[in-house]
Amino acid sequence: MLYLVGLGLGDAKDITVRGLEVVKHCRRVYLEAYTSILTVGKEVLEEFYGRELILADRETVEQEADNMLKDADLCDVAFLVVGDPFGATTHSDLVLRAVKLGIPYRVIHNASIMNAVGCCGLQLYNFGETVSIVFWTDTWKPESFFDKIQKNKKNGMHTLCLLDIKVKEQSLDNLMKGRKVYESPRYMSVNQAAEQLLAIVQNRRLQGEELEITENTLCVGLARVGATDQKIISGTLQQMSTVELGGPLHSIIVAGSLHPLEIDMLKLFAADESSFEDNECHRNT
Amino acid sequence: MLYLVGLGLGDAKDITVRGLEVVKHCRRVYLEAYTSILTVGKEVLEEFYGRELILADRETVEQEADNMLKDADLCDVAFLVVGDPFGATTHSDLVLRAVKLGIPYRVIHNASIMNAVGCCGLQLYNFGETVSIVFWTDTWKPESFFDKIQKNKKNGMHTLCLLDIKVKEQSLDNLMKGRKVYESPRYMSVNQAAEQLLAIVQNRRLQGEELEITENTLCVGLARVGATDQKIISGTLQQMSTVELGGPLHSIIVAGSLHPLEIDMLKLFAADESSFEDNECHRNT
Structure with a gap:
């Protein structure tokens, strides 16, 4: 077996x-x-x-x-x-x-992280497609995850963003030379993910796109979910770029429309309660 | 604590x-x-x-x-x-x-059922909003869950349908008379859920609606997920109305667009392999 x-x-x-x-x-x-x-x-x-x-x-x-x-x-x-x-x-x-x-x-x-994120108070029912945010390089900056997040948001759904993990990766040089020398593991932080998302928001705005996701969109940063030292912080996407969550693994949720009970829960983890004042409090039904 | x-x-x-x-x-x-x-x-x-x-x-x-x-x-x-x-x-x-x-x-x-359903081979990433299917009564036959399933399907997403549980319910008569007499617990089966969904398909077709979900839509019926005697059967919505899955709890998944690896997994649980022949095998990307 x-x-x-x-x-x-x-x-x-x-x-x-x-x-x-x-x-x-x-x-x-x-x-x-x-x-x-x-x-x-x-x-x-x-x-x-x-x-x-x-x-x-x-x-x-x-x-x-x-x-x-x-x-x-x-x-x-x-x-x-x-x-x-x-x-x-x-x-x-x-x-x-x-x-x-x-x-x-x-x-x-x-x-798994797919269900344990419910501990932040956002209802698992109301999550749309899950996305992965990958580490950008100088020459490769994909944005497809952003479109999925915007689609979920438009439908009132939350998006769980899983953050990139690089384990046992080889540098391009070592890879080409066939040397089995591996880089140190890297785990994307909520800060890094937020920075990439903010860069996309700026790009899209310059292109004149009408945005569902902005600097003020409510998000939740989660670290080490399920561990005794887990950390959860809710706030705007802008705030997510500077919150301090400690060691890996991290995930970020971009909130969709919020039910009052979801707001009450997110406030328990607020970086700053005023983030909740300007945000919509109704659910798309 | x-x-x-x-x-x-x-x-x-x-x-x-x-x-x-x-x-x-x-x-x-x-x-x-x-x-x-x-x-x-x-x-x-x-x-x-x-x-x-x-x-x-x-x-x-x-x-x-x-x-x-x-x-x-x-x-x-x-x-x-x-x-x-x-x-x-x-x-x-x-x-x-x-x-x-x-x-x-x-x-x-x-x-939880929200992540354990991944055992059928459908990727949790590709699930849209989760819905609840409630027991219809003679006078109350809500259809809102069907619209959510269709919306997910249109977006290529799978839908997990959680099925109604009636525990410690009172009959209308007992409720009105304030008698604390409770009915036996009832747990909706995959058969019952499929019958309600098929009834909606027929209604909507009579109304001339263009349908994302039909009798031939691929579904997965799951019973007692995680238990030693769990049972999973994949097949069309029509087949779901007659599959035999045994005791509670049941859930049903309405499949969206399928990745080849998802199809290979679903075939392990096929009520009848021919169900897979007429169905689309590509993913919306």
Whole structure:
């Protein structure tokens, strides 16, 4: 049996009781380590589980999946994923490969950023399409996520923006020379995401576009959701460029139309309560 | 401290290790029992936790919240919610009341139907607004959820439809006479939801409306997601009216535009593979 086990979002203790049982009894246990991170590392998990974990980076999962699944028809193998195995990143590839090999599988669900963001008080019901904001480079500055956010906003929907993670990336130079030298991991902060969004707002305004999203649009910045030191701050997009949220992982929500109860919740996390005065308080229905 | 603890979706063992610790040490532990259910009842949970639970129905949470929160500034009180405390139903009211009373709170997240539906292979990214389908009566047949599903479909988005739950409801007669006699709980099945949707399709067609959703629209029926006996079937809306999924809770997804990997996953659960032949396979981008 292949078990896909969600680890939740905080630390070692956020695994479910069932998930922990699975981890303890499986022959081999892989830890997916390229789409998200916990606030603790592999060693802390190993100590808590009382067993060794095999780190599975993107290369392993994409190119050596058959090795990972070896004998999983005869013994139990677990694949641990931060959040939920079908959360922000789905692991459909691995499931499809297992099924093709005649290996049964089971998913042990957990919280993922896709549902845990509800803790800020915005109703999950009212979220539209989720977007990813990628790190811009000098020569590559995509804006497609902005159009999706504007579309959601126009429909009254909130947008969860997942922020880029660069793990085990090679510099262009090392990549071209085939050197397996990797850069330090980078995690986009709410500040960086807000700056990119503000740059797009300015560009579009110069082009004379009528904007749904401006510097004054209400947003929520979230850091380390689910961990004991999680931080949530609500305020304008402009404010998001300077809020201090601490270490990764970060996410940002661009709010759509707000229900009074949602406003009351967001005020608990306000960078500055006056941000709420000029904003619309009705829901599109 | 007030702890809001998600129980996940299956049975007692789907609580997180941290959640279990909280349940064991709190002075009072309430179990929310009106917005969702596990596959096991209160007694099984009590045995697993080794302690007594206090059942909190809608009346208790809405009218006696101050009693629930009594002394929670001095001792620890837990409020257990099936799924996640900010999943399909948010418990913002209780949080706001606690904050007002100066009581700190903490959320222990877990999987909810809002993210666990990803197990069918449809990407959570591509879901639009979530809708609730309510039980129709002879005199009340709302259709607003259908318009939201059509809007999502038009935008290429999938729609998660949460199905009505009637727990501790009074008949009109008993209500008017003030008799606290309650009907048996009712949980809408995928069959019933599909029948209501098909009735709307027929109505709208008679009215000459151009439809995004028809009898042939691809859907996914899900039952007891996260439990060991969960069941997932993909097929047309027409097929959803006759699939057999067993006991509650059920949900239905109306698929939007499909990515090839999503199609491959849905085929694992196909009521009949031919349903996939006539359907569009591209994504709106």
